[in-house]
Amino acid sequence: xxxxxxxxxxxxxxNLKFFYPGDAxxxxxxxxxxxxKNVTALIGPSGCGKSTLLRCLNRMNDLIDGCRVEGExxxxxxxxxxxxxxxxxxxxxxxxxxxKSNPFPKSIYENVIYGLRIAGEKDKKLFDERVEKSLxxxxxxxxxxxxxxxxxxxxxxxxxxRLCIARAIAVNPKVILMDEPCSALDPKSTARVEExxxxxxxxxxxxxxxxxxxxxxxxxxxxxxxxxxxxxxxGLTDQLFVKPQVKQTEDYITGRFG
Amino acid sequence: MSTTTKNMNKYxxxxxxxxxxxxxxxxxxxxxxxxxxxxxxxxxxxxxWPAELQRLELQxxxxxxxxxxxxxxxxxxxxxxxxxxxxxRDLYGLDFRWIDEDQIxxxxxxxxxxxxxxxxxxDFYGELKSLNLNGTTRTASLPDLTKAxxxxxxxxxxxxxxxxxxxxxxxxMEQLRLKKLKFDYKGVxxxxxxxxxxxxxxxxxxxxxxxxxxxxxxxxARAREDTAMFTDxxxxxxxxxxxxxxxxxxxxxxxxxxxxxxYSAKLLELFVGQPRESNTExxxxxxxxxxxxxxxxxxxxxxxxxxxxxxxxxxxxxxxxVVRIVRIAVNNxxxxxxxxxxxxGLGFFVYGIGHSIDSxxxxxxxxxxxxxxxxxxWASLTLALLTVPVVIVSTEEALGAIPREMREGSYALGSxxxxxxxxxxxxxxxxxxxxxxxxxxxxxxxxxxxxxITGVVKLAPALPIDGNFPFFHLDRKFMHLGFHIYDIGxxxxxxxxxxxxxxxxxxxxxxxxLLMSSVAIxxxxxxxxxxxxxxx
Ligand SMILES: Nc1ncnc2c1ncn2[C@@H]1O[C@H](COP(=O)(O)OP(=O)(O)OP(=O)(O)O)[C@@H](O)[C@H]1O
Ligand SMILES: [Mg+2]
Numbered sequence: 036x037x038x039x040x041x042x043x044x045x046x047x048x049x050n051l052k053f054f055y056p057g058d059a060x061x062x063x064x065x066x067x068x069x070x071x072k073n074v075t076a077l078i079g080p081s082g083c084g085k086s087t088l089l090r091c092l093n094r095m096n097d098l099i100d101g102c103r104v105e106g107e108x109x110x111x112x113x114x115x116x117x118x119x120x121x122x123x124x125x126x127x128x129x130x131x132x133x134x135k136s137n138p139f140p141k142s143i144y145e146n147v148i149y150g151l152r153i154a155g156e157k158d159k160k161l162f163d164e165r166v167e168k169s170l171x172x173x174x175x176x177x178x179x180x181x182x183x184x185x186x187x188x189x190x191x192x193x194x195x196x197r198l199c200i201a202r203a204i205a206v207n208p209k210v211i212l213m214d215e216p217c218s219a220l221d222p223k224s225t226a227r228v229e230e231x232x233x234x235x236x237x238x239x240x241x242x243x244x245x246x247x248x249x250x251x252x253x254x255x256x257x258x259x260x261x262x263x264x265x266x267x268x269x270g271l272t273d274q275l276f277v278k279p280q281v282k283q284t285e286d287y288i289t290g291r292f293g
Numbered sequence: 294m295s296t297t298t299k300n301m302n303k304y305x306x307x308x309x310x311x312x313x314x315x316x317x318x319x320x321x322x323x324x325x326x327x328x329x330x331x332x333x334x335x336x337x338x339x340x341x342w343p344a345e346l347q348r349l350e351l352q353x354x355x356x357x358x359x360x361x362x363x364x365x366x367x368x369x370x371x372x373x374x375x376x377x378x379x380x381x382r383d384l385y386g387l388d389f390r391w392i393d394e395d396q397i398x399x400x401x402x403x404x405x406x407x408x409x410x411x412x413x414x415x416d417f418y419g420e421l422k423s424l425n426l427n428g429t430t431r432t433a434s435l436p437d438l439t440k441a442x443x444x445x446x447x448x449x450x451x452x453x454x455x456x457x458x459x460x461x462x463x464x465x466m467e468q469l470r471l472k473k474l475k476f477d478y479k480g481v482x483x484x485x486x487x488x489x490x491x492x493x494x495x496x497x498x499x500x501x502x503x504x505x506x507x508x509x510x511x512x513x514a515r516a517r518e519d520t521a522m523f524t525d526x527x528x529x530x531x532x533x534x535x536x537x538x539x540x541x542x543x544x545x546x547x548x549x550x551x552x553x554x555x556y557s558a559k560l561l562e563l564f565v566g567q568p569r570e571s572n573t574e575x576x577x578x579x580x581x582x583x584x585x586x587x588x589x590x591x592x593x594x595x596x597x598x599x600x601x602x603x604x605x606x607x608x609x610x611x612x613x614x615v616v617r618i619v620r621i622a623v624n625n626x627x628x629x630x631x632x633x634x635x636x637x638g639l640g641f642f643v644y645g646i647g648h649s650i651d652s653x654x655x656x657x658x659x660x661x662x663x664x665x666x667x668x669x670x671w672a673s674l675t676l677a678l679l680t681v682p683v684v685i686v687s688t689e690e691a692l693g694a695i696p697r698e699m700r701e702g703s704y705a706l707g708s709x710x711x712x713x714x715x716x717x718x719x720x721x722x723x724x725x726x727x728x729x730x731x732x733x734x735x736x737x738x739x740x741x742x743x744x745x746i747t748g749v750v751k752l753a754p755a756l757p758i759d760g761n762f763p764f765f766h767l768d769r770k771f772m773h774l775g776f777h778i779y780d781i782g783x784x785x786x787x788x789x790x791x792x793x794x795x796x797x798x799x800x801x802x803x804x805x806x807l808l809m810s811s812v813a814i815x816x817x818x819x820x821x822x823x824x825x826x827x828x829x
């Protein structure tokens with residue numbers, strides 16, 4: 036089934052098909068729209084195409100040689116798979132946080148301003164300002180404010196993941212994609228990252244992939260359920276978890292498969 | 294039977310024999326390396342120790358002064374025989390002598406025996422009889438001789454300075470000659486002001502040069518007037534010009550402290566001194582300098598070339614059959630005999646590029662080649678070719694070992710491929726790249742064969758760096774420790790006398806490689822600490 040939520044969509048996915056090299060189809064025509072300044076969760080069993088869909092949104096899949104995309108994705112009305120799309124510009128507008136935290140082997144400070152530096156920014160005052168703002172937004176400021184010049188590799192796993200969030204925020208994106216950001220974290224760190232996500236909702240559009248139903252229920256406003264490359268159900272999180280419309284969704288969220 | 298076979302089966306299954314085998318092969322490898330190093334160290338480190346001089350009386354009534362080298366059983370195994378260094382090559386024709394132990398009647402260690410290190414003919418062992426200073430002869434002792442030597446030394450130093458001036462003057466004259474060649478080649482007429490100025494300059498230089506030569510001849514003659522009379526073991530007299538004596542000492546009357554001081558001074562001379570006696574004595578400075586400079590210039594070429602090639606292969610080239618073939622080819626390049634690289638270097642760099650440079654830039658000097666002959670530059674380039682596969686392979690591996698998340702993290706923030714490469718990948722790959730450079734340097738330091746046809750020489754007249762513009766003379770020929778070993782060990786007329794120097798040179802080469810690679814390893818460890826993950 037297709038579900039389109041028409042309250043102020045920032046990203047609109049129209050009939051998206053994705054093929055990995057060798058014509059292995061991973062997405063079979065997805066129609067979906069993500070509302071602005073909302074948290075949308077993507078759930079579904081392993082291998083159903085959540086990461087693939089997510090990585091289409093910032094064209095991360097372009098790094099794979101020989102993959103193919105059909106259909107259309109618009110970001111604020113513009114087709115991001117159009118001929119004149121500037122991928123660099125797109126990725127600046129659509130940030131990403133990965134499953135495995137991946138801070139660069141640089142200082143905490145340099146990690147946060149990496150995106151600004153590569154954009155050619157040189158203003159030291161702006162750097163300082165952004166570092167503080169982003170780290171505060173990622174709820175990491177208090178823990179690291181005295182060791183900004185130390186290597187980011189000395190942080191704990193949870194801190195590293197929040198640093199990656201701060202790094203993504205620092206370039207002022209419209210959308211932040213998160214692919215299982217808490218899967219490698221302990222419950223306490225997970226709780227902190229979830230807090231962070233909730234705080235960010237006011238300023239950013241967040242799309243999060245998760246295997247944790249409770250997490251999806253806790254942090255998201257909307258939830259999309261994918262199964263074998265198809266969008267099965269999409270709706271308000273409260274409704275989807277309480278009263279799923281489709282049998283497969285119900286089976287999945289009640290833990291009968293997947 | 295059952296229990297033993299069962300036990301045997303278990304024994305094999307657990308893999309006990311494999312453990313033993315691998316342990317044993319490691320032990321054998323280590324042992325050979327240690328033995329090799331030990332042989333070099335024992336033979337090399339003892340060379341400069343001022344060991345005692347013995348005076349022997351033989352059954353046939355002959356007297357011998359010598360330094361004991363070793364003793365071993367005679368061919369039939371019934372008795373021992375000893376090898377002595379008896380020096381005095383100009384008197385006896387050989388430096389070493391075997392003496393059967395049962396031939397020796399008496400053996401003593403007189404305190405007045407002297408060792409003279411001479412500019413020519415190797416060492417002299419004997420006693421001092423008299424000094425002939427300013428035309429008067431008188432009997433003398435070691436302190437008198439030392440004092441006289443110090444006086445002569447100042448004269449000699451003056452001569453050295455003069456020699457330096459002569460060298461500079463002849464360099465200038467050579468430059469003038471080349472300039473004139475150029476004018477002639479271009480057809481500038483002889484009455485042209487430029488030509489006239491040139492010949493005036495040349496006249497001045499010529500006069501100065503002649504003047505210097507005069508002074509040198511006079512001073513030289515004066516310095517050679519003073520002599521000393523020595524006697525050898527059997528009392529034969531030998532007059533030696535003081536200026537020819539490089540150093541004199543009485544090993545039998547030296548205490549341990551003196552000996553250590555002497556030894557240290559000798560070591561220092563080894564590092565900073567010039568070679569003497571067709572390289573079998575004296576210092577190794579030019580060879581050390583040449584070796585280090587060669588490795589340095591080699592790295593300057595091979596490092597960027599290899600890293601850039603690897604970056605292209607790993608990051609930019611489309612993975613496919615071509616890239617795979619290139620990669621296999623690069624890996625196999627390392628297996629080509631180095632002499633083949635040498636021949637390629639000779640043909641391509643020296644005859645190809647070198648000759649082209651000559652005919653474009655220095656046509657007036659032909660047929661005398663400038664770049665069209667072996668030199669430091671061509672040898673470095675040849676070695677760079679030889680070591681570049683090592684750098685490529687290790688750089689590629691280092692780049693490949695960087696987790697995908699790092700690249701993705703950088704791309705996700707809107708960075709280009711190039712920015713990711715420069716800001717993330719290269720720093721993270723740097724320890725691996727350093728490893729490649731270390732391997733490349735070690736390999737280059739040990740190569741001799743390709744150098745022999747691309748510019749190494751037995752004795753280079755000048756270093757590749759000096760005070761004459763443009764300071765770096767990469768076209769010059771150079772000396773090299775590895776070639777030095779081959780040259781003095783196998784090409785020298787007096788192989789036995791050269792043997793100690795072979796060990797010393799080998800030791801030095803090993804030390805240099807060790808020093809350079811330990812610096813590089815330290816650097817690598819620093820990078821490693823900076824760019825790799827700590828534990829969570
Ligand atoms: N690089 C790739 N090349 C080929 N096929 C791929 C590639 N990456 C993923 N796939 C396939 O595409 C399908 C969807 O994969 P995807 O990673 O999007 O799943 P997912 O929903 O994120 O799963 P998980 O929850 O386990 O992360 C799977 O069948 C997978 O095998
Ligand atoms: Mg996934």
